[in-house]
Amino acid sequence: MAEQQKKRKLTAPTAASIASSKKRHRDPETGAKKRRKAAYEEEEEYLDIEAGVNKKIAMIDNLLLADHLAKKVRRFGTGLTPVELSQLDISPSYITDTTSFAKTRNLENLPEFLEQFADAKKLGEAPKMNGSPRTLIVTSAGLRAADLVRSVRKYQTKNNTIAKLFAKHIKVKESVEFLEKNRTSIAVGTPVRLNDLIENSALKLDNLERLVIDASHIDQKKRGIMDMKDTMLPLARWLARPEFKERYTDTEKPLQLLFF
Template identity: 70%
Template sequence: MSHGKPATVPRSENMASKAKSKKRAREDDGGSRKRKKPSAGEQDDIDFDLEAGLNKKIALLDSFLLADHLAQKTRRFGTDLKPVELSGLDISPNAIRDTTSYQGIRNLDNLPSFLEAHVDKPEQLGQAPKQNGTPHTIIVAGAGLRAADLVRAVRKYQKKDNSIAKLFAKHIKLEESKLFLEKHRTGIAVGTPMRLNDLVESGSLKLDKLERLVVDASHIDQKKRGVMDMKDTMLPLARWLARPEFKERYTDPEKPLQLLFY
């Protein structure tokens, strides 16, 4: 009786068998293997809706994440500023109203419903303080053309004694904006950061009755850039939001100023 050596399996067949076993194991566990994180390009596809002109990620950021996002953008574009200047532009998370519970798409059509969701009495949006040039709401945009679109979006609140102020440089001279504010009761003003700052400094735009600041943060252009994604708009925005009279009121329980990111 002979005792031969056990038959050996060719290495190629053995490897193929192991590969099949691994494949069966993946199928048995539902393919629940750890997936590779999306690349930057894939993440862009998730966050950006170019057809609608929206950065959908903004709607998911709570107060702490928005404050951090602002600080990162300020430091990215403020490389020529001193550390003390940069820290002076920081906004506390406590100053930012958490709007993540708002379920609507943050486009032009839904801007009125967003405002109404964050006002105690929505009918007040159609009213204006008695003193001319003293809005209760200021909406901040990155460019004049976008600001003009926002003006049209809130046109429903305009009445005989409540004008919507266009406070941006595109086709509107500074003196024209001053004259408008001096002659009209204004409940809602829409403008760009530099023009808004200039009008406050001139005394034409008064902040005594201001109740809310709304940043048009979700809108992007075809290059996926929003108001916080360009130096020419981010730094003026940071300076506008960090005005001393605003910072004093963001967390003031007696006369609070809402800071909302749309």
């Protein structure tokens, strides 16, 4: 009996620990109790539905972005082995820090974003090789891709066509034929379609200088490209392609990875 009382005494919270716990949950200025926010509530603070933008993406550097990607991959890749998951990881050193871009990451400001991190003149000059863009913009869906194409239309010229490489109303055969016949400096597409076009050699990577991920955009359901399994896993596999990974940190022919 004495032994049991001794154990209860040792495990029972002291008055000091209770006071400390209460203090941690009170506002230091008003003394009012503070309710801890759930993770989803903290995320909600960054979502601007009217602008269709998740402002958090613009605020996190390459280290936090790499961690964010890894968490998303593990959230949706529950059927993958630890080795398969690790193969999809993107090193912080692969990602270009874009936190210096201060404007809202919407369609209107996409050209200015590109020009801050790329040679503005080259954006409007297509390589001589057909179907070999310098810039690939990757997004979640066909309708969004069409909007992105319109936002960078300023770079289109007689000898430089903005490529639309997505599934919405465009067959793979049509995309292949377009790439075979046209020079392009900028191509916009979805991960699955882009992968398919690389695999059949229609989309050439010889002149590729940058990958731009349409990461800040959210739809009316507050979801972005990294918030859905159907888009996040294809994106992760796209970013982890061997020919990309070997070039992210290449000093001679580097490949920029930008999250817009």
